Amino acid sequence: MMSEKSSNPLPRNGLRLCIHKVENKEAYGEVHSLLFKEPLHFQSFAEMLLMVDGMFDQIGYPQAFEEKRTFTDALVHTRPYDGSPDIMQDVKKIESCFGKRNTIEIRVETRRKANWQGTVYAITNRENKKQHVAHFCSEMELLRELMCICEIE
Amino acid sequence: MLTAYFLGKFQIVDGEKVLTEQSIRSEMLMKLILYFIIHRDHALTIQELSAALWEEDEIDNPTGALKNLMYRLRTTMKEIFGTDAFFVTGRGTYSWNSEIEIDVDVELFEDCVKKATQSDCSRAQKKRRLLEAIDLYKGEFGVKCKDVYWVMTQATYYHSLYLSVVLQLAEMLIEDEEYHQLEEMCGDALQYDVADENLHCYFVKALILQNKLELARVHLEEAEHILQETLGIRNSRPLEKLRKELMKLMKNDLLSIKEVLHEATQEEDYSGAFQCSFGVFKEIYRLESRKIDRLGMAEHIGLITINNPVKEQTQHFFARQAMDRLELITKNSLRSGDAYTRLNDIQLLTLLPGCSYESAKRVLERICNLFYEKYTNTGIEFKTDIREIEEYHPKKKE
Numbered sequence A: 001m002m003s004e005k006s007s008n009p010l011p012r013n014g015l016r017l018c019i020h021k022v023e024n025k026e027a028y029g030e031v032h033s034l035l036f037k038e039p040l041h042f043q044s045f046a047e048m049l050l051m052v053d054g055m056f057d058q059i060g061y062p063q064a065f066e067e068k069r070t071f072t073d074a075l076v077h078t079r080p081y082d083g084s085p086d087i088m089q090d091v092k093k094i095e096s097c098f099g100k101r102n103t104i105e106i107r108v109e110t111r112r113k114a115n116w117q118g119t120v121y122a123i124t125n126r127e128n129k130k131q132h133v134a135h136f137c138s139e140m141e142l143l144r145e146l147m148c149i150c151e152i153e
Numbered sequence B: 001m002l003t004a005y006f007l008g009k010f011q012i013v014d015g016e017k018v019l020t021e022q023s024i025r026s027e028m029l030m031k032l033i034l035y036f037i038i039h040r041d042h043a044l045t046i047q048e049l050s051a052a053l054w055e056e057d058e059i060d061n062p063t064g065a066l067k068n069l070m071y072r073l074r075t076t077m078k079e080i081f082g083t084d085a086f087f088v089t090g091r092g093t094y095s096w097n098s099e100i101e102i103d104v105d106v107e108l109f110e111d112c113v114k115k116a117t118q119s120d121c122s123r124a125q126k127k128r129r130l131l132e133a134i135d136l137y138k139g140e141f142g143v144k145c146k147d148v149y150w151v152m153t154q155a156t157y158y159h160s161l162y163l164s165v166v167l168q169l170a171e172m173l174i175e176d177e178e179y180h181q182l183e184e185m186c187g188d189a190l191q192y193d194v195a196d197e198n199l200h201c202y203f204v205k206a207l208i209l210q211n212k213l214e215l216a217r218v219h220l221e222e223a224e225h226i227l228q229e230t231l232g233i234r235n236s237r238p239l240e241k242l243r244k245e246l247m248k249l250m251k252n253d254l255l256s257i258k259e260v261l262h263e264a265t266q267e268e269d270y271s272g273a274f275q276c277s278f279g280v281f282k283e284i285y286r287l288e289s290r291k292i293d294r295l296g297m298a299e300h301i302g303l304i305t306i307n308n309p310v311k312e313q314t315q316h317f318f319a320r321q322a323m324d325r326l327e328l329i330t331k332n333s334l335r336s337g338d339a340y341t342r343l344n345d346i347q348l349l350t351l352l353p354g355c356s357y358e359s360a361k362r363v364l365e366r367i368c369n370l371f372y373e374k375y376t377n378t379g380i381e382f383k384t385d386i387r388e389i390e391e392y393h394p395k396k397k398e
Helices: A045-059 A091-095 A139-149 B027-038 B046-054 B062-081 B105-116 B123-136 B149-175 B179-192 B197-209 B213-231 B237-251 B257-264 B278-295 B313-333 B357-374
Strands: A014-023 A026-032 A040-042 A102-110 A117-124 A129-136 B002-005 B011-014 B017-020 B087-089 B093-096 B102-104 B299-306 B339-342 B347-353 B382-388
Touching: A026 A045, A040 A045, A045 A139, A102 A139, A102 B278, A117 A139, A129 A139, B002 B105, B017 B062, B027 B046, B027 B062, B027 B093, B027 B102, B027 B149, B046 B062, B046 B093, B062 B087, B102 B105, B105 B123, B105 B149, B123 B149, B123 B179, B149 B179, B149 B197, B179 B197, B197 B213, B197 B237, B213 B237, B278 B299, B278 B339, B278 B347, B299 B313, B299 B357, B313 B339, B313 B347, B313 B357, B347 B357, B357 B382
Parallel strands: B002 B102
Antiparallel strands: A014 A026, A014 A102, A026 A040, A102 A117, A117 A129, B002 B011, B011 B017, B087 B093, B299 B347, B299 B382, B339 B347
């Protein structure tokens, strides 16, 4: 459900999703963040979630409330909390990127209960206007919102 | 006419002649005369007097011992008052001479309270009688003879009667806006019972109502400390309510930023983690739960509880001792920005910002292990519990 507009620039905890195509109910595109050296390419939203979650762990922001668990004794590298991680990309450069099909902004506020919580914005192409879509309390809720924006049945 | 004072002191007065605990020089004689005067309405058998004086103690010859005590008492009374006609010896009994009239402070006190609570008593009469009653109460009944049960039970009865009078009067004095008298009355009452929560509340209220805000703040902190130490009350709701009221009032004073900073930085001990009351801990928790969304930070609260059963008095003592030690270890183990509070005699609560669940678990384990290493053979075992800080408001679902 659409509501208020936001014109705030992309924050540190923001992700800009550029969706170029949807095929067999899977979204293809790239995800940009101020904290990533380069965009991450994905072939589904699930892949995007796993990649970004791993990046967050490496950066230490936003901090996970739980460490990753494995069925083996293998250690999962998680950086301690970093309140002001280095900015790796120019915000203007990121905000000039658009998906051929959709552009979406996600702000991940917390990572409670081994999940994500935050807000999703749909971006009107070329005008760069952010339309607040919804709050989400879990990755499943976020996936539902993303599929809804991309009109994936 | 004689007057006896048994509240907060031991004194029998006849004009200028005064019998005090110093002149009587014997606890036994004090107990004996106290018993005689309190029970002067009937003749006292040797058995009754023996039970009152020696209780469970085995005495070879109670009749002889009592005869000896009576002789000493008569001699002392004669030395002070010039006559030994106070007691009458009967067949196997002793009694107070009914021809000698005596006013007793406890009886006058009780009488005042009874009269005040009579239904035909007007509000003004009631207030006057209650004020007379508290004026008569100068301390605990039979202070020097408290090791015998009948004195103890009487002392408890008069003390609770006094407290009920003070509380009744406190409400009346607030209604009549006599705040200075309320302050004096509660101040006196707190000397007799420092662990009464209601008295502290009325005392602080009296100070607030007289605009003595700084004094009220200081006393409030003292009261919280006293209640924690004596009764283990960590989170007194009435006191917390007063604290909030006080804070609101204190904020109305015009302060410079320098004064604010001076007040805010007045912490005595900067070393180690931040120790606070549960009330302050709750405020910090609320603040943190608001902050973490913005800061992208994980935060947990950790609870350490003594796992051993704590039922008997000695177990309480050891639990308290263990918690004192654990508190010190916690203070030195956590980061200086972390907050912790002692919930009660067996629980300690910590706030761990920037810690994942696993890190928080390691922190609590480290604290417990440091205790086990430092204090071996205490038999104390701890259990830990960790929870995420809750969101300060549920996110709107679209």
